[in-house]
Amino acid sequence: MxxxxxxxxxxxxxxxxxxxxxxxxxxxxxxxxxxxxxxxxxxxxxxxxxxxxxxxxxxxxxxxxxxxxxxxxxxxxxxxxxxxxxxxxxxxxxxxxxxxxxxxxDVKGDLPLQVFGDQEYPEETRLRYRYLDLRREKMQKNMKLRSDVVTSIRKRMWDQNFREFQTPIITASSPEGARDFLVPSRLHPGKFYALPQAPQQFKQLLMVSGFDKYFQIAPCFRDEDPRADRSPTDFYQLDLEMSFVEQQDVFDAIQPVLTGVFEEFGGGRKVDQTWEQISYKDAALWYGSDKPDLRNPIKMQVVSEHFAGSGFAIFAKLLEQDGTEIRAIPAPTGGSRKFCDRMNAYAQKEGLPGMGYIFWRKQSPDSIAQERGITVKEVNALIKSGEIVLGNEAAGPLAKNIGPERTEAIRQQLGLEVGDAAFFLGGKPKAFEGVAGRARNVIGEELGLTDKNRFAFAWIVDFPIYEQDEETGKIDFEHNPFSMPQGGMEALQGDPLSVLGYQYDLACNGYELVSGAVRNHKPEIMFKAFEIAGYGEDEVRKRFGGMVNAFQYGAPPHGGCAAGIDRIVMLLADEANIREVILFPMNQRAEDLMMNAPSDPTSDQLMELGLRVIPQD
Incomplete structure (x- = not known):
């Protein structure tokens, strides 16, 4: 035996x-x-x-x-x-x-946490004794799921004739939107390597090297501030790149992979088969986010015309300023003063003065009596005789200020009925879109409108390449600087703020699951794109010399994307915190309590590397 x-x-x-x-x-x-x-x-x-x-x-x-x-x-x-x-x-x-x-x-002393049962323990305890935490049934299940998902992804990529290659872990520093982790070189004192934020440049170089379809389950390293859906140090992504493709080809390659994975491991939840394509501009307008949760059917709308010159002075005066507008968040079934007041308090908690609202209800004898200047008793008598028929009315502070004609026009535009409500935010969209988007999510949750038994996907497309600083007027990149501009070189001759890129994200249930682009593979277009943002050709060659040089030797059109493995598993496991699906995560302060990292280097290590630590005040 x-x-x-x-x-x-x-x-x-x-x-x-x-x-x-x-x-x-x-x-x-x-x-x-x-x-x-x-x-x-x-x-x-x-x-x-x-x-x-x-x-x-x-x-x-x-x-x-x-x-x-x-x-x-x-x-x-x-x-x-x-x-x-x-x-x-x-x-x-x-x-x-x-x-x-x-x-x-055997066990020496008392257990710092119990494996049996469903007791809750502080996260610091769980991470310090992660080897015990991982013995718990839920954590075993989550990690098995992670392994199975990665295996399934690999098989599905191989089935589409992608080849798996491994790219370097130690490389040159290359800013890609986050801080690098730098690694000092012993052989080259005073110089540093970097851990790659993503295999971005290497996978593009693979396309120049003649490999048609590449993928990798790639580790990525970014020195970022932690949050519930993001690791502060490292994460894994399904990284892929393809040659001789347009944007739709990338969509067609990744969709069956993710659809299959979510069907296989989604526990019977519905998986959208048709993935809508929504422009970045429309996503911001309708959902207040470039990663909308489409399980929630609420779409925001612009209702500025109904408040311009109205009796609601706050919005009327606001609309006299350039670049401002009023947006409405419809709230089907939310037509009660209690709910409206609760949402107004939510907006105040989010840092806004409040959130105006209107709700629609059946007319009451009280409101008719007030309107006609008669008693409620007289109104009831007229109702009984049939001379008055109770209709619908709009209620709330805004309704009183703008009058029945405007409130009725708003109701009809939003497609609302008696028992429904609408909430209103105004100003320059970028200042309130985030709060509006979060309020939309809360409204959908509280009113039971969000379908919890569904994975809802949408491609967000047509990202602007540039943005302008309101104070300095400086033009800089708003999103990926390596995306091919729609219209190529010709597009770069006009207004930079109107230039859109072949860049795309995939949103699922309120999370960004995939990000990618058709790449700018032409050096002359790349130099022009960077020039508009204030970077000369010498600077571009200095920062991205390896890739720029390669593009001068017959670079093919290519594009790709990357899907976050951790977030995919987090959604499938129905977890709200990404640390629940990572074996050995850092805490909120980017510390590994179990291995005591980061730690102080020894004097010998510093001397060998030619480094000195400057004490922080």
Whole structure:
């Protein structure tokens, strides 16, 4: 028999009754039923119940074991009484009577966190003792899912004739929108390598090298501020690039891969088969975000015309300024003052003065009495006689200020009915779009409009290449500087702010899942694009010399994208925090509490590298 096990803890069933077996794993739970000990033994595959009573030659030793001890047992498989069968686990028909025990690893002192049960522990505790945290059922499930997703992605990419290549981990610093992690060179004192933010330049060089379809499950390193959906140090992405392609070709390559993965691992949730293409401009207008959650059907609209010259002075005066507008967030079924006041308070919490609202309801005798200057009793009498028929009315502070004609026009534009509401924000769009987008999400959640049983995808396209600083007037890149401008060199001769790029993101349930572009592979167009942003040819050659030089030797048109592995798994696992699907993540301060990183270098290390640490005040 094998030194440690003849079976895993998920294999035994009724067909094994009477067999002599050997199992190894961790003590999940110990139960003492009046001198009869029951132990749930757990390994990576599952759970088996062990039984030990005073007839066992190792009963005294079994009495000593505690939770999370690692043990090996020999025993005999017995059938459970029919009334005690556990249908929730594969081994639930049997139990193993323990006849021999070897402690492979005991626990010294108290456990800092329990593996058994669903207790919540502080994140710092979980990360410091991650090896214990990872033993928990949910974490085992998440990490198995991650492994299976990566395997599935690889198979699907191979099936589309992509070849997998590995690009360098140590390279030159190349700004791509985030801070580099620098690595000092011992052989070249005073000089530094960098960990790649992405394999961007290398994968483009592969296309110049004649490799038609490349992919890689690539590690990427960025010194970023942490947040719930982003790791502060490193992450993995499905990186791909293709030659002789247009934008749609990239979409057609990645869509079946992701659709298949979400269908395979999505737990039966609906997966959109048609992926809408929405311009960056429309996404900002309709959803207040370039990564909209399309499970929520709410679309924002511009309603400036209804407030221009109206009795609501705040919006009317605002609209007299250049570049301002009023946008409405429809809220079907949200027509109650309580809900409207709650959303107004939400906007204030987000840093705005508030959020105007209108809600529509059936007319009340009170409002008619006030309007006509008669008593409610008289109104009720007129209703009873049929002289007054209760209609619909708009309520809320805004409704009173702009009057019934304008509120009715707003209702009709937004397609709302009695029992619905609308919220309003105004100013320069960039100043309030983010809050409007978040408010849209909250409204959809609170009113039950967001379909939780769905993965909703949309390509966000037509990103602007340039933006202008309002204070200095300087033109700079708003998005990826290596995207091919739509219209090529000709597009760069006009207004830079109107230039759009062949750049695209894929949004899924409110997260950016994929980002990519058709690349600018022509040196003369690249130099012109950078010149508009204030970078001369010498600067471009200095920063991106390897790629620029390669493009002078017959570069093919090419494009690609990268999909975040961590975010894909996070969505499939239905987790809100990306650290729940990463084996050994950093904490919010980019620290590895388990391995004590970052750590202080030794004097010898610094001397060898020719470095000195300057103390921070």
């Amino acid at each position: 094998h030194a440690y096990r003849s079976h895993t803890c998920a294999e035994l069933n009724a067909s094994n009754v009477g067999d002599k077996v050997r199992l190894a794993g961790w003590v999940h739970r110990v139960r003492d039923h009046g001198g009869v000990l029951f132990i749930d033994l757990r390994d990576h595959y599952g759970m088996t119940q062990l039984l030990c009573d005073p007839d066992s030659p190792v009963f005294a030793d079994v009495e000593k074991v505690r939770s999370e001890w690692c043990i090996r047992i020999d025993g005999e498989v017995k059938a459970r009484d029919e009334s005690l069968v556990n249908t929730k686990i594969p081994t639930g028909e049997v139990e193993v009577f323990v006849r021999d025990l070897e402690v492979l690893g």
